[in-house]
Amino acid sequence: MSVLSCPLPIPTDEFVVLGHGSGGRLSARMMEETFLPAFRNTALERGDDQGVFEAPAGRIAMSTDSYVVKPLFFPGGNIGELAVYGTVNDLAVGGATPKYLSAGFILEEGLSLDTLRQIVDSMSHAARRCGVEIITGDTKVVEKGSGDQIYINTAGVGFIPSGINYSAANVRPGDKIILSGSLGDHGITILAQREGMELGGDLHSDSAPLHLLCAAAMAAAPTLHAMRDLTRGGLSSALNEIAQKSGNGMEIDQRAIPVSEVVRGACELFGLDPLYVANEGKMIAFVPAAEAAASVAAMRNIETGSEARIIGEVTEKHPRMVTMRTSLGTERIVDMLAQDQLPRIC
């Protein structure tokens, strides 16, 4: 194609064209007709190049993720919802109250505007559910074949209550490891969808916001050390990362780790290990033993934590390593995989 664009014959009110990313009238119309009605708030309505918010003095958490999940829609969620919950969760596990998001869209020429609107409406709904506002954004359009329908980046900020300072580095020997629920639902849902397989059961992504669950764990455990949500790489990546950062070992018990029948069956079928499969609504918390029972009880009161339980503890015995007592009673090392079992999972 020529770098000089010509008027396109395709209808600009049905499909994304390069002009929607131009900063001209088509961009302005997309803002007026698609983004503003969904995200409406004072900061966005000002129409300036930056959103502005008022913050108290203190510590602020900032996080970002790009979302490239394929397919865009799957049982239990879609890319838009994921783009809000994922970033909200990264803030929440840091002890922050998620407050404001930015949203950056990279659209492929030819994307249906109906699809875009569905995704944007999902983001709006997800944001309301989390009590966050999308206060600034950007849209770029790339030529057909240079993208894959839609990629979304969100960045978020959240306020950290005074006295809270969670970090992987703070995890200590003796800490109990609490897992919020069953593993692998998101990854296996995406896999089944891509392969066009009907796995039965009520298989759907666990895509969910964790801000209330994190707040419950924090309130019940005044000396909580760290939390982490389990996304790409699953439980094993999160545990290995924290083992590395804290210099401690992790011991978990396979019998304590919930995995649904359908996920377990699919993992056997595909030769996958649920410990490595992605989740989008699960987290782990590292809590001193004395506060662990209260934390589990508090988490179980929250919908996304109804299956919360202690799955192991932190040890000095084998620094920087994760080991698991299997359901057969043997012990094995849970290593970090070199690469993912499933690309483009989120």
Add this chain to the structure above:
Amino acid sequence: MSVLSCPLPIPTDEFVVLGHGSGGRLSARMMEETFLPAFRNTALERGDDQGVFEAPAGRIAMSTDSYVVKPLFFPGGNIGELAVYGTVNDLAVGGATPKYLSAGFILEEGLSLDTLRQIVDSMSHAARRCGVEIITGDTKVVEKGSGDQIYINTAGVGFIPSGINYSAANVRPGDKIILSGSLGDHGITILAQREGMELGGDLHSDSAPLHLLCAAAMAAAPTLHAMRDLTRGGLSSALNEIAQKSGNGMEIDQRAIPVSEVVRGACELFGLDPLYVANEGKMIAFVPAAEAAASVAAMRNIETGSEARIIGEVTEKHPRMVTMRTSLGTERIVDMLAQDQLPRIC
């Protein structure tokens, strides 16, 4: 391709593979070997899912942009530098002191790791120049053919000094419109590069950070109303947007608007209008008449503002419209284009 990834024969220390976006060992190695050495700071080194910073009580600006410029490297800059300056500039024109950035990378399978490192080093250099830190990030990898080498999103936050409240909506009739320098250098550089044309002269992108220039304008004009950087859609889009938001008219004088010989020549050749061509290091400020001369003088003391001048003023006469007195003495409407003259300019 199968959704189940197999060990790839291509060397993972020379090229990006899907596993680099997996959250596993390859992701960790890319973090250790590429991102951490370039961006090194306390927040990033903690290795948590969020960067944390301390903020005073007050107003905070947040902005985001995705960068999809093609080609990745061009005379005067590259996508990495642009990704830092662009977001810094969006904060600076809001009166904020840019402080912290997030960086989200969408890499296409097969990208050379050398290219990635060059881009990341450029981001690191650009961040130091602006006094900002990149405190959190994310990397996703998409299959070959689902991206175009590299897309970068940055989001940024900056602190707004107390008493500062700039917005397009604040612009008032009688305000002088100050332009910081000549138009069209970035857009014409990209165009020439894509077409493989040698236009002569010292043609290069004006890619530059504007935080010092904005600070100078602010210091010299205590009642400055708004600033805006001129990117996609050029001067015309910025003026039209502000005319819309403020409900006022804008009158500019073509003879006052600097355009270099080589840009003017290229625009004639390609049938482009410099008013619509993208810039990456230019801004406009709206300043009450009494403070305009002092503002211009202060801006000229800053390298990026050495050609600053008054190019027109805000009027009640034709609300929401931009008009220009041409070099022939006639008057014409400067409309907003429906779509861009040049896609993927930033």
